[in-house]
Amino acid sequence: xxxxxxxxxxxxxxxxxxxxxxGLSVSIKPGEVHAIMGPNGSGKSTLxxxxxxxxDYEVTDGSVTMDGANMLELEPEERAAAxxxxxxxxxxxxxxxxxxxxLKTSINAIRKQRGEPEMDALSLLKLLKTKCKxxxxxxxxxxxxxxxxxxxxxxxxxxxLQMALxxxxxxxxxxxxxxxxxxxxxxxxxxxxxxxxPNRSFLIITHxxxxxxxxxxxxxxxxxxxxxxxxxGPELALELEKHGYGDIIDAVA
Amino acid sequence: MRTDPVPLDGLNLPTPKQExxxxxxxxxxxxxxxxxxxxxxxxxxxxxxxxxxxxxxxEDILCEGAQGQHQQPRLKIVIEDGAEATVIERHTGSxxxxxxxxxxxxxxxxxxxxxxxxxxxxxxxxxxxxxRVTIGRDAVYDCFSLNxxxxxxxxxxxxxxQGPNITCSLNGLNLLAGGQHCDTTILMEHEAPHCVSNxxxxxxxxxxxxxxxxxxxxVHRPAQKTDAYQLSNAILLSPGAEMDTKPELEIYADDVxxxxxxxxxxxxEGPLFYLRSRGLSAAEARMxxxxxxxxxxxxxxxxxxxxxxxxxxxxAWLTTRLK
Numbered sequence: 252x253x254x255x256x257x258x259x260x261x262x263x264x265x266x267x268x269x270x271x272x273x274g275l276s277v278s279i280k281p282g283e284v285h286a287i288m289g290p291n292g293s294g295k296s297t298l299x300x301x302x303x304x305x306x307d308y309e310v311t312d313g314s315v316t317m318d319g320a321n322m323l324e325l326e327p328e329e330r331a332a333a334x335x336x337x338x339x340x341x342x343x344x345x346x347x348x349x350x351x352x353x354l355k356t357s358i359n360a361i362r363k364q365r366g367e368p369e370m371d372a373l374s375l376l377k378l379l380k381t382k383c384k385x386x387x388x389x390x391x392x393x394x395x396x397x398x399x400x401x402x403x404x405x406x407x408x409x410x411x412l413q414m415a416l417x418x419x420x421x422x423x424x425x426x427x428x429x430x431x432x433x434x435x436x437x438x439x440x441x442x443x444x445x446x447x448x449p450n451r452s453f454l455i456i457t458h459x460x461x462x463x464x465x466x467x468x469x470x471x472x473x474x475x476x477x478x479x480x481x482x483x484g485p486e487l488a489l490e491l492e493k494h495g496y497g498d499i500i501d502a503v504a
Numbered sequence: 505m506r507t508d509p510v511p512l513d514g515l516n517l518p519t520p521k522q523e524x525x526x527x528x529x530x531x532x533x534x535x536x537x538x539x540x541x542x543x544x545x546x547x548x549x550x551x552x553x554x555x556x557x558x559x560x561x562x563e564d565i566l567c568e569g570a571q572g573q574h575q576q577p578r579l580k581i582v583i584e585d586g587a588e589a590t591v592i593e594r595h596t597g598s599x600x601x602x603x604x605x606x607x608x609x610x611x612x613x614x615x616x617x618x619x620x621x622x623x624x625x626x627x628x629x630x631x632x633x634x635x636r637v638t639i640g641r642d643a644v645y646d647c648f649s650l651n652x653x654x655x656x657x658x659x660x661x662x663x664x665x666q667g668p669n670i671t672c673s674l675n676g677l678n679l680l681a682g683g684q685h686c687d688t689t690i691l692m693e694h695e696a697p698h699c700v701s702n703x704x705x706x707x708x709x710x711x712x713x714x715x716x717x718x719x720x721x722x723v724h725r726p727a728q729k730t731d732a733y734q735l736s737n738a739i740l741l742s743p744g745a746e747m748d749t750k751p752e753l754e755i756y757a758d759d760v761x762x763x764x765x766x767x768x769x770x771x772x773e774g775p776l777f778y779l780r781s782r783g784l785s786a787a788e789a790r791m792x793x794x795x796x797x798x799x800x801x802x803x804x805x806x807x808x809x810x811x812x813x814x815x816x817x818x819x820a821w822l823t824t825r826l827k
Contacts, residue, residue, distance in 0.1 A: 303781050306773070327780040336781075343778035347796025353782075356792065361783035413782065 253279040253421050253452050258313035259477075260301045268309060271297040273477035275313070279421075279470075282449040286463055287456045288488060289474030290496040295456045296340060298474070299425035302454075303337040304330055317421055332364035334420030338410040338427055345397040350409070353397045354379060358416060382415045386442050404435030411442035422446070424455045428462035440465030460492035475500050507662040507691050509606050509634035527716040527748040528687040533630050533656040538602045541574040548578040553587035555612075562807065563591045569629055571599025578606050581619075585612035585640070590807050592620045595653070600628035607635035611643045613667060619647040620810045622817070625654035627682065632658045641667025641696070648805045649676035650814050651686045652821060658687040663701070665692070665727075670699040677706050677801040677814070679821045680713035687716035690734075694727035697757075703734035706801040708794065709745035710825055720752040723760055730760040738768040739797060741825070791826055798822065 258275045261268035271294045279285050289295050301308050302315060304327035315322040322330055345353065359369045370378070383393065386408050398406050407427055414422055424443070428436055443453070443466050455466060463471070463485065471487040472479045475496065480503040481487065491499065510518065510530065517534075518525040551563050567577055583589055595603065603625070611617050625631050631654045639645050649659055663672055678686045692701050707715040717736040738747040751764035771793060779789035798818050805811040 303777075305777055326786070327777060328783050328785050331781055331783040339778065339781075343774045345775050345778070345793070345796065347800045348792060356784060356788075357779075357782040360785070360788060364783060417782070 252281060252318060253277075253454070254314070254316045256314045258298075258301070258315065259311045260297060261309045261311055262297060263307055263309065270311075271477055272301065275474070275478055277454070277472060277479060279452040279454060281420075281452055282447075283469045284447065284453040284455065284466065285470045285472065286468040286488060287454065287472045287474050287479075288458070288460070288491055290500075291458070293474045294477045295458070295474060296425060299337055299340070299423050299456055302335065302423050303327055328360070329364065331417070331419075332361050336414050336417055336419035336422045338407075338414060338422065338424045340426040340429060342398045342401075342406040342410055344399045346399050348397050350393045350395060350397055351379065354413065354416060357413065361417060378416065382412055385445065386412050386415070387438060388412055403430035404432070404438070407431055407435065407439050408442065411439055415442065415446060420451055422451065422453045424453065424457075426457055427455070428457055428459060436462065437465060460488045463488045473499055475503075507634065507636070507660060510604050510632045524689060524718065527714075527718075528656070528658055528685065530630070530632065530656070530658070533685070534602060535600055537572065538574050538600065538630070541572065543604070544573060544575045546575055546577040548580055551579075551581045551589065551591060553583045553589045553615075555584040556586040557584070558586075558588040560589065562809075563589060564594070565591065566594045566596070567603065567605075569595070569597030569599075569601035569603050569625060571601060573601040574604070575601065576604050576606075579608070581607075581609045581617065583611045583615040583617050586614050587612065588616040590618040590620070590810075592622065592810055594622045594624070595631060596624045597626045597629055599626060601626070602630045603632070605631070605633045607633060609635065609637040609645070611637070611639045611645045613640040614642040615640065616644040617646075618806045619645070620805060620807065620814075621647065621649040621659075622814070623649060623651045623653055623657060625657065627653070627655060627684075629654045630656045633660065635659070635661045637661065637663040637672075639663065639665050639667070639670050639672060642669045643667070644671045646671075646673040646804075646806060647675070648814075649688070650817065651676065651678040651680070652817060654684065654686070656685045656687075658689065660689045662691045663693065665694050665696060665699045665701065668696045668698045670696070671701075672699070673702040673704070673804070675702070675704045675801065675804040677798060677818065678715050679708050679798075679818060680715060681710040681825060682713065683711070684713045685716075686714075688718070689716070690719040692719070692721045692732065694721065694723045694730045694732065697726060697728045697730070699727065700731045701733070703736075704801065704804060705736045706797060707736070707738040707747060708741060708798065709738060709747060710741040712742070712744040712746075714746045714748070716748045717766070718750040718752070719764070720754065721762055721764075723753075723755040723757050723762065725756040728757045728759045730757060730762065732760070732762045734764040736766045737797070739794065740768065740770050787826070791822065794822060794826065795819070
């Protein structure tokens with residue numbers, strides 16, 4: 252169970268701290284897929300960074316718990332080991348570190364934190380091969396530096412690959428559909444759907460309804476000005492697509 | 505840009521008033537007793553490959569300095585037409601000394617020289633080196649400097665690309681801490697068409713260490729289709745560290761591709777956070793990123809044994825520095 256309660260957070264700007272999240276609450280049961288939709292500037296990316304623990308953001312109030320454990324007092328790497336995963340909107344390029352080296356280091360870093368033994372090279376190789384095949388990722392891509400020279404689709408597929416390898420309890424997908432054409436979107440969505448599991452929760456943060464055609468949410472929230480202003484079923488996403496955010500924001504205001 | 509060697513008599517030393525010595529104050533670094541010391545002129549080290557001679561052993565040269573010495577070694581390398589060689593130059597020593605070296609290299613037509621410098625002078629040493637390299641048509645010259653030692657080191661290279669179709673690469677890795685100062689000053693002269701030159705230097709600077717990179721590419725009028733590139737990347741590991749970069753292009757031909765770039769700053773936050781969100785501790789993430797940064801420079805060493813050796817030395821440096 253993921254519980255975000257009355258979350259308030261500032262971003263540090265040159266003109267001092269600015270409040271972006273103004274009391275956001277969402278709870279996600281195991282196995283559920285929630286979508287958060289909102290216009291630009293509503294706080295979508297801030298939410299994903301705050302959940303993952305980026306330092307430029309300051310939480311001023313509220314809590315985030317995963318199965319009762321307070322996530323906000325953990326370092327980013329400890330959150331990862333606890334089972335939280337953020338699929339980045341803009342996956343970062345890491346020149347000089349190749350994919351297989353990166354994945355191996357990541358898997359073993361998490362195992363180490365959990366007090367598990369390192370995975371041996373052969374098992375790792377097998378695991379990588381299986382997961383790559385499922386996502387249509389070539390061996391050649393494994394030899395390239397992380398995200399360097401990757402197309403938009405390759406970057407997002409790489410995020411889903413990491414998600415599949417790390418087997419988190421709670422996946423946050425930040426605008427995973429941005430920069431993807433329909434074919435790439437479908438591959439990425441299939442990858443995510445394959446990971447749906449009664450013990451895994453998803454939070455899909457998106458501007459457009461399109462992604463939700465492929466990954467069916469159980470609950471849809473509308474985020475505006477740092478708060479959830481409306482919650483409903485999948486039909487809410489369709490309503491938003493039809494009438495835009497304006498109607499709902501006006502209706503609430 | 506003038507590329508005179510430091511005067512051998514230790515008089516009339518260059519000062520920061522001269523443009524090409526702007527960032528390096530040699531006189532201040534030299535203890536008076538070293539200046540008053542009568543220079544010990546070493547015999548010339550001479551490496552010679554005759555026409556067409558290939559496949560010989562790696563030439564491994566060791567140059568050691570000792571407390572109070574002012575030495576002036578001369579290195580002369582002549583690679584005749586069609587010959588190939590690999591030269592590894594090592595510098596070590598103990599105490600305060602001044603090595604003021606001149607290097608003269610001639611690479612003949614269609615010849616190839618891999619030149620690797622492993623600089624591990626003592627922490628109090630001053631090392632100045634003026635290298636003049638003349639390269640003939642269709643030849644390859646590459647030089648890699650691993651700079652780990654010395655209180656002050658300056659590697660000044662004047663490369664002259666005299667014939668067409670030459671490839672000249674000057675690369676280096678500077679790993680500096682304490683109050684170390686390392687200056688790389690290059691004049692790359694393209695005199696003939698269809699040549700390629702690369703300059704690729706990476707620096708890691710800790711404490712109050714200071715790096716200097718001045719690279720100038722001079723493309724003469726006949727040197728059409730020149731492809732010249734220079735890049736200096738520096739990571740500052742401490743707020744007291746400093747990097748001065750001055751890339752310069754002087755171009756008289758009208759059909760060339762020349763570019764330069766320089767970056768200086770602390771380690772990027774973006775990749776650090778990305779790695780931490782994948783389970784690596786802050787220290788593990790830093791180490792991985794810095795190792796990758798260093799490794800991209802070391803990859804430029806064309807000779808495998810030397811590459812492994814340099815990688816080992818760099819790793820040892822990183823392990824003591826990044827805890």
